[in-house]
Amino acid sequence: MTVDYVHGYSERETRRLRDQADTLAALLHGGTAYPDGSRVLEVGCGVGAQTVHLVANSPGARVTAVDVDGDSLARARARVAAEHPGAMVEWHRADLYDLPFPEASFDHLFVCFVLEHLPEPGRALSVLRRLLRPGGTATVIEGDHGSAVFHPDSPHARAVIDHQIRLQAAAGGDALIGRRLQPLLTAAGYDDVTVRPRTVYADRTRPGMVDGFTRHTFIPVFESLGDDALAMGSTTEEDWRRGIADLYRTAEDGGTFHYTFFKATAVNPPSGKPR
Numbered sequence: 001m002t003v004d005y006v007h008g009y010s011e012r013e014t015r016r017l018r019d020q021a022d023t024l025a026a027l028l029h030g031g032t033a034y035p036d037g038s039r040v041l042e043v044g045c046g047v048g049a050q051t052v053h054l055v056a057n058s059p060g061a062r063v064t065a066v067d068v069d070g071d072s073l074a075r076a077r078a079r080v081a082a083e084h085p086g087a088m089v090e091w092h093r094a095d096l097y098d099l100p101f102p103e104a105s106f107d108h109l110f111v112c113f114v115l116e117h118l119p120e121p122g123r124a125l126s127v128l129r130r131l132l133r134p135g136g137t138a139t140v141i142e143g144d145h146g147s148a149v150f151h152p153d154s155p156h157a158r159a160v161i162d163h164q165i166r167l168q169a170a171a172g173g174d175a176l177i178g179r180r181l182q183p184l185l186t187a188a189g190y191d192d193v194t195v196r197p198r199t200v201y202a203d204r205t206r207p208g209m210v211d212g213f214t215r216h217t218f219i220p221v222f223e224s225l226g227d228d229a230l231a232m233g234s235t236t237e238e239d240w241r242r243g244i245a246d247l248y249r250t251a252e253d254g255g256t257f258h259y260t261f262f263k264a265t266a267v268n269p270p271s272g273k274p275r
């Protein structure tokens with residue numbers, strides 16, 4: 001079972017998700033550690049790119065990792081077994097809207113780069129909140145393509161990003177969802193919602209970020225979408241190539257790149273509290 005997922009499930013996407021998670025681990029996972037014995041639900045674990053960091057930072061937690069895609073789940077399981085053989089992870093292939101767990105089964109919920117693909121992210125957050133015990137926490141991380149600012153600036157590069165935003169919207173998702181996390185979590189009934197931007201900035205003084213983020217995480221998102229963008233009829237092959245080349249130019253000497261992820265934490269209200 002797969003979902004209509006704009007990035008697809010290719011080898012290349014697997015590598016991209018791994019590069020993304022490894023390059024951004026400190027930035028995104030900083031401050032996220034769960035006590036020994038706590039029950040953590042990771043929804044949309046994909047190929048396990050975040051799961052390995054969850055278990056590295058919380059080796060005593062009991063993680064339940066869920067994804068709707070069986071192949072991704074198999075890869076995730078193999079990677080965690082190879083890199084963290086002692087980790088306590090249970091794997092479930094299931095739809096996050098219809099998970100086979102009783103209410104209040106978990107102490108913590110972790111969701112990273114999943115809501116952006118869902119037509120109903122608010123409903124997902126509501127449904128998942130019921131799986132948290134009263135007082136349990138949610139951590140949600142999403143990007144926002146509107147935050148991409150780079151030098152040299154280029155209308156062709158911006159048009160490429162804009163096409164991706166429109167393609168993701170056409171598939172029912174929202175590549176600009178980072179800016180909406182606070183209202184989404186609040187409307188879904190969470191308390192104590194706190195959102196903090198986690199900014200990536202890359203220039204030649206940070207070659208690891210240039211390579212790991214600009215070249216191997218951000219630009220590949222767009223490279224694989226050329227055919228879909230052409231099929232939309234609002235770009236030409238030449239303009240698309242120029243846009244991709246201009247994005248790569250930002251990773252060269254003298255180029256700079258900025259992108260903001262949004263990391264939210266929130267609490268499932270104590271039982272009895274009206275909402």
Ligand SMILES: C[S@@+](CC[C@H](N)C(=O)[O-])C[C@H]1O[C@@H](n2cnc3c(N)ncnc32)[C@H](O)[C@@H]1O
Binds near residue numbers: 003007046047112
């Ligand atoms: C961009 S990937 C992110 C994977 C991982 N969280 C990460 O950060 O690398 C999104 C994942 O969400 C999964 N997904 C999308 N809709 C889902 C649903 N309704 N139920 C469960 N998983 C879903 C997809 O199969 C995919 O593996």
